[in-house]
Amino acid sequence: MKALKKIATSLIILALAAVPAFAGQQGESSGILTWLFLGFIGLIVVGQLIPALVMGFGMVKGVLGHSDDHSHKHNA
Structure with a gap:
């Protein structure tokens, strides 16, 4: 979990560091509909x-977790 937190933090820092690189570009400004569309996407x-992350963590937990042996036979 600590590794995931470190990765997320580093990605956020890298994303924030890339913002000034785009500040020098001059061009047409995007309209509100463009930003709404990108937000929707x-x-x-x-x-x-x-849900994909939740399912992935569940699968890893199931593989790495202890298994109860329910293979013994019941005498009825």
């Missing part, structure tokens, strides 16, 4: 990413 990506 971002919500879709995050909405798909959260």
Whole structure:
């Protein structure tokens, strides 16, 4: 979990450091509809990413966790 936190923190820092590189570009300004569209796409990506991460952590937990041996035979 600490490794995931370190990776997320470093990605945020790198993203913030890249912002001034784009500040020097001059061009047409994007309209509000463009930003709304990009925000909507971002919500879709995050909405798909959260369940995938939860399922991935569940699979890793299931593989690395202890297993109860339920293979003994029942005498009825």
